[in-house]
Amino acid sequence: MMRLLIIAFSLLITFDVNASETDISLLSNYGFYASWKSEQSTETFDVSHQNSFALKNVWRSAGEYAWEIYFSEQQVKLKQLEFKTINNLAHFELKSLQLGALKENPFSWGSEYYGAGVGVTRFTARADELNPSENISLSFFGGLQMKITQHFLLSFEGRMQLHLLDSMTSVNCSPECDIDIKSQTWSSLQIGAGLTYRF
Structure with a gap:
C-alpha cells in the first residue's frame, strides 16, 4: 500500500510545474501519543516520544488554497516493554505519507494556515524478525x-x-504477538518547528 501511495504522490508532484509558488519545509517535531490497550490482557502500554522529523512540499496556484505532500518519521517507545531481554521490541518507527489540502491567511510578515490530509502510516518494530503493519491515517x-x-x-x-487500525491490529509478532491493539483508532499530536524555502 505504501509503495502505491508513493507512486500516486510522485505523479501529483507534477502539478508543481503549474504552481505559482512552492514551499519545501523541514520540521523537527515533538510528539504526544495515546496509550495502546492490549486485546489479550487488561494491560495498557504508554507510548513515549523518542525523536521525529517531517518533510513537506506545499504548492499553490491562484487563490488562498494549496496542496501539500507530507512525510514524517517518528521514533517511539513502549514504556512497559523497555526492560525486556530483547530491547528492540520496545522501540517502533512510524512512517507517514499523506496528501493534504490547506487554506492560508497571508499577512505582511507571514501567514497562518490550517487543513486536513489522508494517507498511510507504516508501523515497524526495530527487531528485524517482526512484521510491519500499514494503516490508513488522517491528519x-x-x-x-x-x-x-x-x-x-x-x-x-x-x-x-x-x-485507523483494524478491529485488532497486532504488533510484535514473531509469530506470537506481544500486543494486539484493542482500539480501532490511535492518535498522536506532533508539535514542530523548522525552516521553509519558498520559490
Whole structure:
C-alpha cells in the first residue's frame, strides 16, 4: 500500500510545474501519543516520544488554497516493554505519507494556515524478525510561517494524526504477538518547528 501511495504522490508532484509558488519545509517535531490497550490482557502500554522529523512540499496556484505532500518519521517507545531481554521490541518507527489540502491567511510578515490530509502510516518494530503493519491515517493541522528573507521562512506547526487500525491490529509478532491493539483508532499530536524555502 505504501509503495502505491508513493507512486500516486510522485505523479501529483507534477502539478508543481503549474504552481505559482512552492514551499519545501523541514520540521523537527515533538510528539504526544495515546496509550495502546492490549486485546489479550487488561494491560495498557504508554507510548513515549523518542525523536521525529517531517518533510513537506506545499504548492499553490491562484487563490488562498494549496496542496501539500507530507512525510514524517517518528521514533517511539513502549514504556512497559523497555526492560525486556530483547530491547528492540520496545522501540517502533512510524512512517507517514499523506496528501493534504490547506487554506492560508497571508499577512505582511507571514501567514497562518490550517487543513486536513489522508494517507498511510507504516508501523515497524526495530527487531528485524517482526512484521510491519500499514494503516490508513488522517491528519488535521494548523501552523504559522514568519518571513526571514524573500525565500526563507520560519515555520511552526501542530498536527493531530488519527490512525485507523483494524478491529485488532497486532504488533510484535514473531509469530506470537506481544500486543494486539484493542482500539480501532490511535492518535498522536506532533508539535514542530523548522525552516521553509519558498520559490
